Amino acid sequence: MATFEAAIVLWPLVVLAAIVPARAFVYAWLYQRRRLLPGDRTLIVGSGDVALRLAEVLRADRAYGIRPIGLVGPPALTAETLPAPLLGHVDDLAGIVALHRPDCVIVAFPGGPDADLIGVIRQWRRSGVTVYVVPRLFELAVPAAGAELVQGIALERMRPDRMRGLYAAAKRAIDVTGAALGLAVAGPILVACAVAVRLESGRAGVLFRQQRIGRDGRPFTILKFRSLTPATDRESQVRWNISTDDRVGPVGRLLRNTSLDELPQLINVLRGDMSLVGPRPERPYFVEQFAHMYGGYADRHRAAAGITGWAQIHGLRGDTSIADRVRYDNYYIENWSVALDLKIMVRTVGALLGLARRWR
16 A cells, blocks of 8 residues: 555656656757758848847847848848848838748837738738737736747747638538528528518519628628618619618618518528628728728728628627727637637627517
Protein backbone atom coordinates (compact mmCIF):
# COMPACT_ATOMS: atom_id res chain seq x y z
CA MET A 1 0.00 0.00 0.00
CA ALA A 2 2.82 2.38 0.86
CA THR A 3 4.49 1.61 -2.46
CA PHE A 4 1.27 2.40 -4.35
CA GLU A 5 0.86 5.74 -2.53
CA ALA A 6 4.47 6.63 -3.24
CA ALA A 7 3.97 5.87 -6.93
CA ILE A 8 0.94 8.18 -7.03
CA VAL A 9 2.97 10.98 -5.46
CA LEU A 10 6.02 10.47 -7.67
CA TRP A 11 4.16 9.96 -10.99
CA PRO A 12 3.51 13.70 -11.67
CA LEU A 13 7.18 14.43 -10.95
CA VAL A 14 8.29 11.76 -13.40
CA VAL A 15 5.98 13.12 -16.10
CA LEU A 16 7.18 16.67 -15.45
CA ALA A 17 10.82 15.56 -15.59
CA ALA A 18 10.16 14.01 -19.00
CA ILE A 19 8.10 16.87 -20.46
CA VAL A 20 10.34 19.80 -19.52
CA PRO A 21 13.49 18.56 -21.31
CA ALA A 22 11.44 17.43 -24.32
CA ARG A 23 9.77 20.85 -24.54
CA ALA A 24 13.13 22.62 -24.23
CA PHE A 25 14.58 20.41 -26.98
CA VAL A 26 11.68 21.12 -29.35
CA TYR A 27 11.92 24.88 -28.79
CA ALA A 28 15.68 24.83 -29.33
CA TRP A 29 15.23 22.84 -32.55
CA LEU A 30 12.56 25.24 -33.82
CA TYR A 31 14.76 28.21 -32.94
CA GLN A 32 17.69 26.86 -34.92
CA ARG A 33 15.47 25.81 -37.82
CA ARG A 34 13.98 29.29 -38.10
CA ARG A 35 17.44 30.83 -38.22
CA LEU A 36 18.22 28.70 -41.29
CA LEU A 37 15.04 29.66 -43.15
CA PRO A 38 14.63 32.97 -45.03
CA GLY A 39 11.47 33.87 -43.10
CA ASP A 40 8.14 35.32 -44.20
CA ARG A 41 8.45 38.35 -46.47
CA THR A 42 7.07 41.16 -44.34
CA LEU A 43 6.05 44.74 -45.00
CA ILE A 44 6.17 47.17 -42.08
CA VAL A 45 3.59 49.94 -42.35
CA GLY A 46 5.15 52.88 -40.54
CA SER A 47 8.49 54.68 -40.49
CA GLY A 48 8.63 56.03 -36.95
CA ASP A 49 10.77 54.86 -34.04
CA VAL A 50 8.72 51.71 -33.33
CA ALA A 51 8.67 50.66 -36.98
CA LEU A 52 12.41 51.23 -37.37
CA ARG A 53 13.18 49.31 -34.18
CA LEU A 54 11.06 46.38 -35.37
CA ALA A 55 12.82 46.35 -38.72
CA GLU A 56 16.24 46.36 -37.03
CA VAL A 57 15.44 43.53 -34.62
CA LEU A 58 13.65 41.32 -37.14
CA ARG A 59 16.41 41.79 -39.69
CA ALA A 60 19.11 40.93 -37.16
CA ASP A 61 17.41 37.88 -35.65
CA ARG A 62 15.94 35.45 -38.17
CA ALA A 63 14.60 33.24 -35.37
CA TYR A 64 11.41 35.31 -35.37
CA GLY A 65 10.63 33.87 -38.81
CA ILE A 66 9.90 37.33 -40.23
CA ARG A 67 12.03 39.07 -42.86
CA PRO A 68 11.35 42.80 -43.43
CA ILE A 69 11.32 43.70 -47.12
CA GLY A 70 10.48 47.37 -46.70
CA LEU A 71 8.82 50.22 -44.84
CA VAL A 72 5.80 52.25 -45.86
CA GLY A 73 5.44 55.77 -44.52
CA PRO A 74 6.76 59.32 -44.70
CA PRO A 75 10.52 59.69 -45.28
CA ALA A 76 11.31 60.81 -41.75
CA LEU A 77 14.97 59.78 -41.99
CA THR A 78 17.59 59.57 -44.72
CA ALA A 79 17.78 56.39 -46.75
CA GLU A 80 21.21 55.48 -45.32
CA THR A 81 19.85 55.13 -41.78
CA LEU A 82 16.87 52.94 -42.62
CA PRO A 83 17.12 49.22 -41.72
CA ALA A 84 14.88 48.40 -44.68
CA PRO A 85 14.08 50.28 -47.91
CA LEU A 86 11.31 52.86 -47.88
CA LEU A 87 8.85 51.64 -50.53
CA GLY A 88 6.44 54.55 -50.57
CA HIS A 89 3.79 56.51 -48.72
CA VAL A 90 0.78 55.09 -46.88
CA ASP A 91 -1.49 56.59 -49.54
CA ASP A 92 0.04 54.12 -52.03
CA LEU A 93 -0.27 51.16 -49.66
CA ALA A 94 -2.68 49.08 -51.74
CA GLY A 95 -0.46 49.32 -54.81
CA ILE A 96 2.70 48.58 -52.81
CA VAL A 97 1.17 45.42 -51.34
CA ALA A 98 -0.06 44.32 -54.77
CA LEU A 99 3.42 44.87 -56.24
CA HIS A 100 5.53 43.19 -53.53
CA ARG A 101 2.99 40.52 -52.42
CA PRO A 102 4.23 40.12 -48.81
CA ASP A 103 3.39 37.12 -46.63
CA CYS A 104 2.93 39.34 -43.59
CA VAL A 105 2.19 42.98 -42.84
CA ILE A 106 3.03 44.69 -39.55
CA VAL A 107 1.10 47.89 -38.82
CA ALA A 108 3.29 50.06 -36.58
CA PHE A 109 1.84 53.56 -36.19
CA PRO A 110 2.00 54.78 -39.81
CA GLY A 111 0.38 58.13 -39.00
CA GLY A 112 -2.97 59.39 -40.18
CA PRO A 113 -6.43 58.16 -39.11
CA ASP A 114 -6.63 54.47 -38.26
CA ALA A 115 -9.99 54.33 -40.06
CA ASP A 116 -8.19 54.77 -43.38
CA LEU A 117 -6.42 51.44 -42.86
CA ILE A 118 -9.35 49.30 -41.75
CA GLY A 119 -10.73 48.50 -45.20
CA VAL A 120 -7.26 47.73 -46.58
CA ILE A 121 -6.43 45.42 -43.65
CA ARG A 122 -9.69 43.56 -44.18
CA GLN A 123 -8.76 43.00 -47.83
CA TRP A 124 -5.34 41.65 -46.83
CA ARG A 125 -6.87 39.15 -44.44
CA ARG A 126 -9.31 37.96 -47.09
CA SER A 127 -6.41 37.31 -49.46
CA GLY A 128 -4.53 35.25 -46.85
CA VAL A 129 -1.96 37.84 -45.72
CA THR A 130 -1.01 37.55 -42.04
CA VAL A 131 -1.50 40.89 -40.28
CA TYR A 132 0.15 42.00 -37.05
CA VAL A 133 -0.72 45.26 -35.29
CA VAL A 134 1.34 47.09 -32.68
CA PRO A 135 -1.29 48.16 -30.09
CA ARG A 136 -1.28 51.72 -28.92
CA LEU A 137 0.09 52.20 -25.38
CA PHE A 138 1.64 48.72 -25.55
CA GLU A 139 4.25 49.93 -23.06
CA LEU A 140 1.50 49.83 -20.41
CA ALA A 141 0.80 46.15 -21.10
CA VAL A 142 -2.40 47.06 -22.94
CA PRO A 143 -2.36 44.06 -25.31
CA ALA A 144 -3.84 40.72 -24.30
CA ALA A 145 -1.74 37.94 -22.84
CA GLY A 146 -1.52 36.24 -26.24
CA ALA A 147 0.49 39.06 -27.83
CA GLU A 148 3.91 38.19 -29.25
CA LEU A 149 6.85 40.26 -28.06
CA VAL A 150 9.71 41.46 -30.23
CA GLN A 151 12.27 42.93 -27.83
CA GLY A 152 9.54 44.45 -25.69
CA ILE A 153 7.35 45.58 -28.61
CA ALA A 154 3.98 43.81 -28.60
CA LEU A 155 2.55 42.39 -31.83
CA GLU A 156 -1.10 41.39 -31.89
CA ARG A 157 -1.80 38.85 -34.61
CA MET A 158 -5.17 39.53 -36.20
CA ARG A 159 -7.46 36.57 -36.68
CA PRO A 160 -7.67 35.48 -40.33
CA ASP A 161 -10.87 35.96 -42.28
CA ARG A 162 -13.04 33.10 -41.04
CA MET A 163 -15.46 33.04 -43.95
CA ARG A 164 -13.08 31.04 -46.11
CA GLY A 165 -12.32 27.37 -46.73
CA LEU A 166 -13.95 24.91 -44.35
CA TYR A 167 -15.72 27.67 -42.45
CA ALA A 168 -17.39 28.89 -45.64
CA ALA A 169 -18.39 25.31 -46.49
CA ALA A 170 -19.91 24.86 -43.02
CA LYS A 171 -21.89 28.07 -43.35
CA ARG A 172 -23.15 27.04 -46.79
CA ALA A 173 -24.20 23.63 -45.47
CA ILE A 174 -26.20 25.30 -42.70
CA ASP A 175 -27.79 27.64 -45.24
CA VAL A 176 -28.90 24.87 -47.59
CA THR A 177 -30.22 22.69 -44.77
CA GLY A 178 -31.98 25.57 -43.03
CA ALA A 179 -33.53 26.96 -46.21
CA ALA A 180 -34.81 23.55 -47.30
CA LEU A 181 -36.32 22.89 -43.86
CA GLY A 182 -37.75 26.40 -43.77
CA LEU A 183 -39.50 25.97 -47.11
CA ALA A 184 -40.88 22.60 -46.03
CA VAL A 185 -42.15 23.79 -42.63
CA ALA A 186 -43.44 27.15 -43.89
CA GLY A 187 -45.03 25.66 -47.01
CA PRO A 188 -48.66 26.24 -45.87
CA ILE A 189 -47.80 29.80 -44.81
CA LEU A 190 -46.18 30.49 -48.17
CA VAL A 191 -49.26 29.24 -49.99
CA ALA A 192 -51.58 31.33 -47.80
CA CYS A 193 -49.45 34.44 -48.34
CA ALA A 194 -49.34 33.86 -52.09
CA VAL A 195 -53.13 33.51 -52.31
CA ALA A 196 -53.68 36.65 -50.20
CA VAL A 197 -51.22 38.68 -52.29
CA ARG A 198 -52.81 37.44 -55.51
CA LEU A 199 -56.26 38.52 -54.35
CA GLU A 200 -55.00 41.97 -53.32
CA SER A 201 -52.60 42.72 -56.19
CA GLY A 202 -54.66 41.21 -59.00
CA ARG A 203 -52.58 40.72 -62.12
CA ALA A 204 -49.50 42.44 -60.75
CA GLY A 205 -48.04 39.12 -59.68
CA VAL A 206 -47.35 37.42 -56.35
CA LEU A 207 -43.58 37.82 -56.25
CA PHE A 208 -41.74 41.11 -56.39
CA ARG A 209 -38.28 40.95 -57.98
CA GLN A 210 -35.63 43.58 -57.42
CA GLN A 211 -31.89 43.86 -58.04
CA ARG A 212 -29.72 43.90 -54.93
CA ILE A 213 -25.96 43.82 -54.29
CA GLY A 214 -24.52 40.72 -52.65
CA ARG A 215 -21.13 39.33 -51.72
CA ASP A 216 -18.13 40.96 -53.41
CA GLY A 217 -20.45 43.52 -55.02
CA ARG A 218 -22.19 40.99 -57.27
CA PRO A 219 -25.78 41.88 -58.22
CA PHE A 220 -28.61 39.37 -57.86
CA THR A 221 -32.40 39.35 -58.03
CA ILE A 222 -34.07 39.23 -54.64
CA LEU A 223 -37.52 37.67 -54.19
CA LYS A 224 -40.25 39.03 -51.93
CA PHE A 225 -44.01 38.75 -51.66
CA ARG A 226 -45.46 41.79 -53.37
CA SER A 227 -46.76 44.44 -50.99
CA LEU A 228 -46.81 47.30 -53.51
CA THR A 229 -46.54 47.68 -57.27
CA PRO A 230 -44.19 50.62 -58.02
CA ALA A 231 -45.36 53.11 -60.61
CA THR A 232 -42.05 52.83 -62.51
CA ASP A 233 -38.84 50.80 -62.38
CA ARG A 234 -37.03 53.97 -61.34
CA GLU A 235 -39.26 54.31 -58.28
CA SER A 236 -38.45 50.72 -57.34
CA GLN A 237 -34.72 51.42 -57.41
CA VAL A 238 -34.48 54.82 -55.70
CA ARG A 239 -37.37 55.06 -53.23
CA TRP A 240 -36.06 54.29 -49.74
CA ASN A 241 -39.14 53.46 -47.67
CA ILE A 242 -42.77 52.63 -48.51
CA SER A 243 -44.04 52.01 -44.98
CA THR A 244 -46.23 55.14 -45.11
CA ASP A 245 -47.35 54.72 -48.73
CA ASP A 246 -51.14 54.72 -49.07
CA ARG A 247 -50.89 52.25 -51.95
CA VAL A 248 -49.85 49.48 -49.56
CA GLY A 249 -52.98 47.44 -48.87
CA PRO A 250 -53.94 45.55 -45.69
CA VAL A 251 -52.32 42.31 -46.88
CA GLY A 252 -49.12 44.05 -47.92
CA ARG A 253 -48.93 45.94 -44.62
CA LEU A 254 -49.45 42.74 -42.65
CA LEU A 255 -46.73 40.94 -44.61
CA ARG A 256 -44.27 43.79 -44.15
CA ASN A 257 -44.96 44.29 -40.44
CA THR A 258 -44.53 40.57 -39.73
CA SER A 259 -41.61 40.13 -42.19
CA LEU A 260 -43.55 37.35 -43.95
CA ASP A 261 -42.83 39.13 -47.23
CA GLU A 262 -39.19 37.98 -46.82
CA LEU A 263 -40.00 34.24 -46.86
CA PRO A 264 -39.40 33.76 -50.63
CA GLN A 265 -35.78 34.70 -49.99
CA LEU A 266 -35.31 31.13 -48.78
CA ILE A 267 -35.21 30.37 -52.51
CA ASN A 268 -32.41 32.95 -52.88
CA VAL A 269 -30.52 31.08 -50.17
CA LEU A 270 -30.88 27.76 -51.99
CA ARG A 271 -29.66 29.42 -55.20
CA GLY A 272 -26.56 30.69 -53.42
CA ASP A 273 -27.45 34.37 -53.81
CA MET A 274 -27.91 34.85 -50.07
CA SER A 275 -27.26 33.29 -46.68
CA LEU A 276 -29.70 32.77 -43.82
CA VAL A 277 -27.62 35.20 -41.73
CA GLY A 278 -25.63 38.16 -43.00
CA PRO A 279 -25.85 41.88 -43.79
CA ARG A 280 -29.09 42.86 -45.46
CA PRO A 281 -28.57 43.54 -49.20
CA GLU A 282 -29.36 46.94 -50.68
CA ARG A 283 -30.16 48.28 -54.12
CA PRO A 284 -27.29 49.46 -56.38
CA TYR A 285 -28.41 53.10 -56.21
CA PHE A 286 -28.16 53.20 -52.41
CA VAL A 287 -25.01 51.05 -52.25
CA GLU A 288 -23.20 53.61 -54.36
CA GLN A 289 -24.42 56.47 -52.18
CA PHE A 290 -23.78 54.81 -48.81
CA ALA A 291 -20.29 53.64 -49.81
CA HIS A 292 -19.27 57.32 -50.11
CA MET A 293 -21.16 58.47 -47.04
CA TYR A 294 -20.31 55.81 -44.44
CA GLY A 295 -16.86 54.42 -43.77
CA GLY A 296 -16.81 50.63 -43.84
CA TYR A 297 -20.05 50.29 -45.77
CA ALA A 298 -18.40 48.51 -48.71
CA ASP A 299 -16.73 46.10 -46.24
CA ARG A 300 -20.15 44.61 -45.52
CA HIS A 301 -19.91 42.88 -48.89
CA ARG A 302 -17.16 40.59 -47.60
CA ALA A 303 -19.97 38.28 -46.52
CA ALA A 304 -23.01 36.94 -48.32
CA ALA A 305 -26.19 38.98 -47.84
CA GLY A 306 -28.61 37.52 -45.31
CA ILE A 307 -32.33 37.21 -44.66
CA THR A 308 -31.64 38.25 -41.08
CA GLY A 309 -28.56 39.54 -39.32
CA TRP A 310 -26.86 40.89 -36.22
CA ALA A 311 -28.12 44.39 -36.98
CA GLN A 312 -31.70 43.23 -37.51
CA ILE A 313 -32.02 41.40 -34.19
CA HIS A 314 -30.88 44.62 -32.51
CA GLY A 315 -33.73 46.57 -34.05
CA LEU A 316 -31.86 48.04 -37.03
CA ARG A 317 -34.31 47.35 -39.81
CA GLY A 318 -36.46 49.62 -41.94
CA ASP A 319 -35.81 53.34 -41.61
CA THR A 320 -32.95 53.19 -39.06
CA SER A 321 -29.38 54.47 -38.85
CA ILE A 322 -27.16 53.26 -41.71
CA ALA A 323 -24.02 54.09 -39.70
CA ASP A 324 -25.20 51.82 -36.87
CA ARG A 325 -26.01 49.04 -39.33
CA VAL A 326 -22.51 49.29 -40.79
CA ARG A 327 -20.98 48.88 -37.33
CA TYR A 328 -23.20 45.91 -36.43
CA ASP A 329 -22.71 44.18 -39.79
CA ASN A 330 -18.92 44.50 -39.70
CA TYR A 331 -18.90 43.31 -36.09
CA TYR A 332 -20.80 40.22 -37.20
CA ILE A 333 -18.34 39.48 -40.01
CA GLU A 334 -15.30 39.98 -37.78
CA ASN A 335 -16.71 37.73 -35.05
CA TRP A 336 -18.57 35.18 -37.17
CA SER A 337 -19.02 31.66 -35.89
CA VAL A 338 -21.55 28.88 -36.31
CA ALA A 339 -22.74 29.55 -32.76
CA LEU A 340 -23.33 33.24 -33.56
CA ASP A 341 -25.37 32.31 -36.65
CA LEU A 342 -27.51 29.91 -34.61
CA LYS A 343 -28.02 32.57 -31.93
CA ILE A 344 -29.19 35.10 -34.54
CA MET A 345 -31.57 32.58 -36.14
CA VAL A 346 -33.09 31.61 -32.78
CA ARG A 347 -33.62 35.24 -31.84
CA THR A 348 -35.12 35.97 -35.26
CA VAL A 349 -37.61 33.10 -34.95
CA GLY A 350 -38.48 34.29 -31.45
CA ALA A 351 -39.11 37.82 -32.72
CA LEU A 352 -41.31 36.52 -35.55
CA LEU A 353 -43.38 34.40 -33.15
CA GLY A 354 -43.82 37.45 -30.92
CA LEU A 355 -45.05 39.48 -33.91
CA ALA A 356 -47.44 36.69 -34.90
CA ARG A 357 -48.98 36.63 -31.40
CA ARG A 358 -49.32 40.41 -31.48
CA TRP A 359 -51.25 40.28 -34.78
CA ARG A 360 -53.78 37.68 -33.66
